[in-house]
Amino acid sequence: MGTSHRHTPGIAGEPNWGKASSALTNVAKTEEKSEQLTNNPPTNVSNKQIAKRQTNYSKSITKGYHHAVRNLVRAAGGRTKVSSGSSRALGRAGIYVASALASTIAAIAQKGLNNWLSEKGFGSSAGKTCIEILHFLREYLSCDVVGMDDTAANEALEYILDKFEDKIDEDASNFDEVMKTTMSTSEINEVIDEYMGMYVYSHLSQDFKEKLEHERGTTITTATLEEIKDLIMDDVHRGYNGHTSSTIDWTGKEGKDFIQHEFNRIIYIISGNED
Incomplete structure (x- = not known):
C-alpha cells in the first residue's frame, strides 16, 4: 500500500495549518509535563494536588487536539468541503x-x-x-x-x-x-x-x-x-x-x-x- 511514504502536506503554509501545528506542539509539551509528574512526583505536593494537575493536563491535551483537528480541517477548505470529498x-x-x-x-x-x-x-x-x-x-x-x-x-x-x-x-x-x-x-x-x-x-x-x-x-x-x-x-x-x-x-x-x-x-x- 505504500503507507510508509512521506509527502509534503498540500496545505503546509496555510495559516490554519500553522495553527494546527502550534496546537500539537502545545499538546506535546503538556504530555511531557504529565509524564514528568507521573515519573517524578514532587515530594512536597499531596496526591490530591498531583491528581488535580493531571486532570488539568488531560483537559488541556483534549482541548489542544480538538484545536489541531479543527484548524487542519479549516486549512483543507472547511468541514463541508472536506466531508463531501471535495478537498x-x-x-x-x-x-x-x-x-x-x-x-x-x-x-x-x-x-x-x-x-x-x-x-x-x-x-x-x-x-x-x-x-x-x-x-x-x-x-x-x-x-x-x-x-x-x-x-x-x-x-x-x-x-x-x-x-x-x-x-x-x-x-x-x-x-x-x-x-x-x-x-x-x-x-x-x-x-x-x-x-x-x-x-x-x-x-x-x-x-x-x-x-x-x-x-x-x-x-x-x-x-x-x-x-x-x-x-x-x-x-x-x-x-x-x-x-x-x-x-x-x-x-x-x-x-x-x-x-x-x-x-x-x-x-x-x-x-x-x-x-
Whole structure:
C-alpha cells in the first residue's frame, strides 16, 4: 500500500495549518509535563494536588487536539468541503475508500465470499486463509499512493481490516457470517465511524510527526500521538448515535451520502463540537 511514504502536506503554509501545528506542539509539551509528574512526583505536593494537575493536563491535551483537528480541517477548505470529498488535501481519498469498503462488505454479505471472490478474479475461497483473503481485500480497496491523503485512507483501511481479522476464524469459515452480522446490525456504522476517526488521526500523524520529533524527541512524540489516537477513538465511540443503516444501498448514491454525512458528524465531534 505504500503507507510508509512521506509527502509534503498540500496545505503546509496555510495559516490554519500553522495553527494546527502550534496546537500539537502545545499538546506535546503538556504530555511531557504529565509524564514528568507521573515519573517524578514532587515530594512536597499531596496526591490530591498531583491528581488535580493531571486532570488539568488531560483537559488541556483534549482541548489542544480538538484545536489541531479543527484548524487542519479549516486549512483543507472547511468541514463541508472536506466531508463531501471535495478537498484533495483531506477528505477525497477517505470518502472513496470508506465507500468502497462499505459497498464491498455489503456485496460479500449478499452474495457470499466465494461468489464475490470469483467475480473479482481471485478464484474460490476454498483452502484460503483469513489472512490471504484480507490481503486481497487490502489490495482491492487501497488507493494508489500519490499523496498524504491516499496514505491516510490506506492506513485507516488497514486498521479496520485488522479488527476484522480478530473476528474471523483463521480458516475463514465464519467470513460470511461476520460480514452479514456487520451489515444487519449497527456495526457497519461503527466501522465507518472508526475508519473516519483513524483516517483523520493518520493525517495528523503524517503532517506533524516529524516536526514534533525534532522539537520534543521521539519518546514524547510517540506518547503524544498515541494519546491523541486514543482520544479520537474515544470521542468517536462516545459520539456514536446508533441510527440504523441496515436498509441503505451501499453500492449507490445513498451509501455515499450516508458516509459523507457521518464524516461531517465525526469531524464536528473531534473538532470539539465547533466549526
